[in-house]
Amino acid sequence: MSDVHDTQLSGGRRRARxxxxxxxxxxxxxxxxxxxxxxxxxxPGDERPARxxxxxxxxxxxxxxxxxxxxxxxxxxxGTTKKAARKAATARNPAKRLRLPAEAKGNPEGxxxxxxxxxxxxxxxxxxxxxxxxxxxxxxxADGLPPSAxxxxxxxxxxxxxxxxxxxxxDTPQDMGxxxxxxxxxxxxxxPLQMDSTLxxxxxxSTLRTSHADTRTESPYNTYRHKGLPPTPIGNxxxxxxxxxxxxxxxxxxxxxxxxxxxxxxxxxxxxxRRNVREFNKRQEESG
Numbered sequence: 222m223s224d225v226h227d228t229q230l231s232g233g234r235r236r237a238r239x240x241x242x243x244x245x246x247x248x249x250x251x252x253x254x255x256x257x258x259x260x261x262x263x264x265p266g267d268e269r270p271a272r273x274x275x276x277x278x279x280x281x282x283x284x285x286x287x288x289x290x291x292x293x294x295x296x297x298x299x300g301t302t303k304k305a306a307r308k309a310a311t312a313r314n315p316a317k318r319l320r321l322p323a324e325a326k327g328n329p330e331g332x333x334x335x336x337x338x339x340x341x342x343x344x345x346x347x348x349x350x351x352x353x354x355x356x357x358x359x360x361x362x363a364d365g366l367p368p369s370a371x372x373x374x375x376x377x378x379x380x381x382x383x384x385x386x387x388x389x390x391x392d393t394p395q396d397m398g399x400x401x402x403x404x405x406x407x408x409x410x411x412x413p414l415q416m417d418s419t420l421x422x423x424x425x426x427s428t429l430r431t432s433h434a435d436t437r438t439e440s441p442y443n444t445y446r447h448k449g450l451p452p453t454p455i456g457n458x459x460x461x462x463x464x465x466x467x468x469x470x471x472x473x474x475x476x477x478x479x480x481x482x483x484x485x486x487x488x489x490x491x492x493x494x495r496r497n498v499r500e501f502n503k504r505q506e507e508s509g
Contacts, residue, residue, distance in 0.1 A: 272296050273340050276349070280335040280459030281388045283422070287333040287457065291349055294340050305346040317347075319354045324378040331381045331454025332357040357457075364460060365467040384466035385454035389418035392479045394461040399487050401462075401469035403477055412475070414444035422455035430505070480504065 276294040278287055288302040295301075309319045310327025319329055329350065334357035338349060362368070366377040375383065383404050391397040407414055417431045423442030424435070436445040441452050458466070474487040476494035478501050486497045 277337045284330040302346040384458035384462045388458040388462035397465035401465040
């Protein structure tokens with residue numbers, strides 16, 4: 222039975238007239254179409270990527286890697302967190318600055334503490350950076366970093382620099398104390414640190430292969446050319462590295478090389494160190 226009735230018009234023309242049932246069907250159809258459109262909009266495949274519920278920053282990551290991780294976790298454009306860090310460094314309002322030591326000069330490298338941080342819809346890059354820095358201050362204090370330097374001792378900031386090098390150089394947590402002692406011994410003797418990790422940080426890379434040409438590059442992070450510590454941390458150290466930097470074991474070691482994973486050799490004898498280095502180089506050649 223049709224729901225459309227014909228109505229006689231003057232001149233013999235007819236027009237279609239909708240019954241009440243037909244009008245209801247069309248109205249319901251419009252609602253159905255709108256509902257389908259909403260359903261398509263809300264389908265999971267068409268949603269914006271959801272923010273992660275947490276962000277885990279592993280030990281030893283550089284600030285550049287931390288920035289990228291925050292951008293991804295918060296689903297913001299690449300470079301957003303780096304800009305937030307720069308803005309915080311130059312903020313006129315002290316409340317908007319990161320709580321960094323004056324020695325850091327606004328650079329949060331070394332103070333983006335490796336940990337797991339909660340993330341929700343209200344989390345901002347600036348807020349997460351502040352959370353990381355505040356966590357670093359709390360954890361470093363708990364691990365024994367001095368609030369101020371004693372005469373002839375490293376400052377808290379310098380100790381974080383040492384911890385960052387220890388984190389990058391030590392092959393295992395068990396070796397961290399010895400690496401920290403090597404750094405302390407070299408500083409005490411006025412010897413250049415000669416750490417590949419600092420050199421590579423300045424070159425913006427990570428590698429086990431360092432050439433003689435690399436050691437001649439002009440960079441404040443080239444500890445082959447320049448004595449003393451690099452100007453900033455070279456990454457964000459964890460608890461083991463921090464504790465090693467604060468309180469390294471006693472020892473006369475001046476040299477070390479990781480010949481193979483799990484086999485780092487420490488010595489105070491330069492000739493012994495050279496033999497260890499030759500063994501390392503041979504293994505590197507054999508591995509291609």
